[in-house]
Amino acid sequence: MALLEAQGIVSGYGGMEILHGVSIKIEPGQIVTIIGPNGAGKSTLLKTIFGLLSVKSGRVTFNGTDITGWSPDRIVRLGMCFVPQTENVFPSLTVQENFEMGAFIRTDDYRARMEEVFALFPDLRARRHVKVGALSGGQRQMVAMGRALMLDPKLLLLDEPSAGLAPKMVELIFERIKDINRSGVAIVMVEQNAREALKFSDWGYVLAGGENRFEDTGPALLQNEEIGRLYLGG
Amino acid sequence: MLELTVYGIIYGSIIALGAIGLTLIYGILRFANFAHGDLMSVGAYIALFLISVLFPVLGVPQERFGGTSFGWPLILAMPISAGVTALIAIALDQMFYRPLRARRASPVIVAMASLGAAFIVRNLIYIFWGPDKISYFPGLYRPAWQLPFDIRIRPDELIIVILALSLVASVYLFLQKTKLGKAMRATADNPDLARVTGINTERVRLWTWGIGAGLAALAGIMYGVNAQLYPEMGWSFLLPLFAAAVLGTVGNPYGALIGGLVIGIVQRLSTEWLNPAYQPAVAFLVLIVVLLVRPQGIFGGRS
Numbered sequence: 001m002a003l004l005e006a007q008g009i010v011s012g013y014g015g016m017e018i019l020h021g022v023s024i025k026i027e028p029g030q031i032v033t034i035i036g037p038n039g040a041g042k043s044t045l046l047k048t049i050f051g052l053l054s055v056k057s058g059r060v061t062f063n064g065t066d067i068t069g070w071s072p073d074r075i076v077r078l079g080m081c082f083v084p085q086t087e088n089v090f091p092s093l094t095v096q097e098n099f100e101m102g103a104f105i106r107t108d109d110y111r112a113r114m115e116e117v118f119a120l121f122p123d124l125r126a127r128r129h130v131k132v133g134a135l136s137g138g139q140r141q142m143v144a145m146g147r148a149l150m151l152d153p154k155l156l157l158l159d160e161p162s163a164g165l166a167p168k169m170v171e172l173i174f175e176r177i178k179d180i181n182r183s184g185v186a187i188v189m190v191e192q193n194a195r196e197a198l199k200f201s202d203w204g205y206v207l208a209g210g211e212n213r214f215e216d217t218g219p220a221l222l223q224n225e226e227i228g229r230l231y232l233g234g
Numbered sequence: 235m236l237e238l239t240v241y242g243i244i245y246g247s248i249i250a251l252g253a254i255g256l257t258l259i260y261g262i263l264r265f266a267n268f269a270h271g272d273l274m275s276v277g278a279y280i281a282l283f284l285i286s287v288l289f290p291v292l293g294v295p296q297e298r299f300g301g302t303s304f305g306w307p308l309i310l311a312m313p314i315s316a317g318v319t320a321l322i323a324i325a326l327d328q329m330f331y332r333p334l335r336a337r338r339a340s341p342v343i344v345a346m347a348s349l350g351a352a353f354i355v356r357n358l359i360y361i362f363w364g365p366d367k368i369s370y371f372p373g374l375y376r377p378a379w380q381l382p383f384d385i386r387i388r389p390d391e392l393i394i395v396i397l398a399l400s401l402v403a404s405v406y407l408f409l410q411k412t413k414l415g416k417a418m419r420a421t422a423d424n425p426d427l428a429r430v431t432g433i434n435t436e437r438v439r440l441w442t443w444g445i446g447a448g449l450a451a452l453a454g455i456m457y458g459v460n461a462q463l464y465p466e467m468g469w470s471f472l473l474p475l476f477a478a479a480v481l482g483t484v485g486n487p488y489g490a491l492i493g494g495l496v497i498g499i500v501q502r503l504s505t506e507w508l509n510p511a512y513q514p515a516v517a518f519l520v521l522i523v524v525l526l527v528r529p530q531g532i533f534g535g536r537s
Contacts, residue, residue, distance in 0.1 A: 050430075072429060072430050072432075073429065073432045073434070076430075076431070077432070082430055084426075087424055087426070087427060088427060089424075089427070090419070090427065090428075091423060092419065092422075092423050093416065093419060093420055097419075097420075100416060101417065101431055101433065104413070104417060104433050105432040151432075
């Protein structure tokens with residue numbers, strides 16, 4: 001059974017329809033990357049799956065539960081977390097406080113989990129009492145992912161995790177994403193650095209104009225000449 | 235000078251208590267609450283009702299600790315009034331501000347609604363108590379103590395400073411150490427992310443109103459103990475409250491504390507050279523200078 005399945009999703013902002021019936025599917029433990037030109041509706045898809053935008057038509061099932069139309073705070077409790085592209089940390093809180101907020105809905109002792117998250121992001125451990133606003137862009141991105149991981153989710157949605165980062169940092173972030181995946185978390189991400197991301201993706205979707213265009217394994221999409229020419233910049 | 239500084243600290247700690255609520259409400263609900271000063275009046279007048287009407291009927295012991303206003307009536311009136319004022323603020327939120335939030339009204343509209351709420355509250359006070367100045371304990375003789383360096387201070391004032399500063403310290407610990415306090419700071423930082431994280435932001439809002447209004451009520455009562463109650467008292471506090479919040483970086487509760495003390499001391503010190511009637515103008519001057527020189531306030535690192 002698929003971990004997440006979105007079928008025929010129609011959605012958008014206000015009266016403007018951006019997705020005209022998009023479908024994606026992810027199995028437990030996979031990394032799935034969504035690529036496509038600007039305005040294709042990639043971020044819109046993630047936000048709709050996570051309940052930040054309302055589903056006008058279509059169906060979202062997560063881990064066997066129909067979550068169509070659910071609000072984010074209910075979806076979070078089922079084990080799906082979302083890292084927005086921008087403003088994804090609490091800047092005036094410390095690293096540790098950001099992680100504590102990530103665990104807000106947990107009523108059990110989450111200290112062991114916090115140590116696991118720090119183990120995934122060793123650079124953050126020494127800075128745990130530093131305000132996140134004082135960290136670099138790459139470190140903030142790690143705080144944002146760490147916050148989402150505090151709930152021990154089954155699925156992580158990442159909206160352009162490498163946006164605005166220096167090439168060296170992009171590489172590092174991708175390494176961390178692979179580490180997170182190895183710890184058993186399935187990942188759906190939207191990425192501009194499509195070539196790099198597809199290399200380690202189990203499956204890739206190409207969206208354009210709010211519709212599905214192609215789908216295949218990551219490496220197969222990379223080798224497809226038409227996709228290379230149209231969507232990966234030659 | 236030293237004596238004026240002491241008076242400034244007394245006055246400033248009252249401003250600080252009010253400004254914490256103002257700045258938290260701005261940070262979390264994203265609008266300037268023009269009714270915040272009037273919440274101070276509400277708190278002060280509820281305490282007056284308890285002390286002068288309800289407690290005598292209930293037979294609460296009336297004696298007070300030598301030379302002060304503090305005795306059972308005031309000690310009981312403070313928490314009760316803070317609680318009732320908190321409930322009134324939450325009720326105002328549910329009636330006026332929540333429907334506006336649901337419609338995603340702009341902050342200016344919500345601020346104007348709060349101005350309306352301020353007028354309603356103030357005029358209700360006029361209707362029930364009239365425009366005259368009233369004391370909690372009329373005719374009470376409160377001798378001042380003569381301290382070294384020619385400082386004269388009444389025991390009441392000393393109690394007020396200690397009380398205000400310990401409240402301020404408790405608020406600090408609450409925000410720093412408790413889960414709810416951290417959630418309040420997180421919501422002030424980024425309400426959308428707070429919601430995505432699973433924080434119940436609507437409940438955080440209720441607590442913000444409750445705590446902000448409760449502190450305002452206590453500040454109003456302390457002012458009433460030290461001076462006299464009149465319906466415009468809270469309104470006249472609004473300018474120093476805003477000056478303190480802006481000085482300490484809007485949204486930052488720790489900044490509001492420092493800002494309150496600074497504004498209080500500056501206002502009182504100014505009476506050394508200026509007619510005391512100009513004190514609100516001094517607060518206004520500080521506000522303008524801060525906005526010109528350092529608009530992000532003393533604690534505003536990022537723009």
